[in-house]
Amino acid sequence: MQPIEDELKKLNQEVMSCIKCDLSLTRTHAVPGEGPFSPQVMFIGEAPGEKEDQLGRPFTGRAGAILDDLLARAGLDRDRVFITSVVKCRPPKNRDPRPREIAACKPYLDRQLELLHPRLIATLGRFAMARWFPGSKISEVHGQVLEAGRIKVVPLFHPGAALHQPGYREAMIKDMEVLAEILGSV
Numbered sequence: 031m032q033p034i035e036d037e038l039k040k041l042n043q044e045v046m047s048c049i050k051c052d053l054s055l056t057r058t059h060a061v062p063g064e065g066p067f068s069p070q071v072m073f074i075g076e077a078p079g080e081k082e083d084q085l086g087r088p089f090t091g092r093a094g095a096i097l098d099d100l101l102a103r104a105g106l107d108r109d110r111v112f113i114t115s116v117v118k119c120r121p122p123k124n125r126d127p128r129p130r131e132i133a134a135c136k137p138y139l140d141r142q143l144e145l146l147h148p149r150l151i152a153t154l155g156r157f158a159m160a161r162w163f164p165g166s167k168i169s170e171v172h173g174q175v176l177e178a179g180r181i182k183v184v185p186l187f188h189p190g191a192a193l194h195q196p197g198y199r200e201a202m203i204k205d206m207e208v209l210a211e212i213l214g215s216v
């Protein structure tokens with residue numbers, strides 16, 4: 031078996047040239063995700079935004095700045111977490127990803143999970159949470175530690191929510207502190 035690094039590089043190349051759904055027609059760059067091969071925690075967002083699409087890197091826009099701030103407040107180092115998303119290409123005008131796009135992109139996230147073996151996952155927003163808990167409401171379960179087989183999943187609000195509704199920020203700070211606390215026990 032190839033080392034994880036080679037497998038991830040191969041996967042990234044597949045993502046960057048992928049045409050499995052119509053988002054390939056409008057993207058500038060696909061955004062596979064980035065982070066260490068043995069991450070403290072894996073953050074999974076919804077989809078790239080405008081800046082991410084331009085740069086090909088996850089959470090580099092305004093929502094990314096909020097995520098960086100939340101990580102720093104919780105004492106987490108961005109270099110030690112892996113960040114990716116449910117769909118790897120930007121939906122036009124940042125609309126919600128559609129079910130067929132999520133389904134087309136799912137094998138890439140599945141392979142990332144297989145390769146990285148995270149014991150702790152933080153989902154950012156309802157689309158990532160629905161990957162494991164499709165019937166749950168994020169307003170009810172955010173900041174809780176949920177079990178998905180051997181993996182612990184902590185649903186968080188999407189950092190972009192704080193851009194539009196500043197009231198979310200306090201909840202996000204508290205939820206991130208919960209995440210930092212449980213890191214020591216996984």
Ligand code: SF4
Nearest residue numbers: 048051054119134135
């Ligand atoms: S969103 Fe996923 S499935 Fe669709 S083109 Fe991009 S990489 Fe391929």
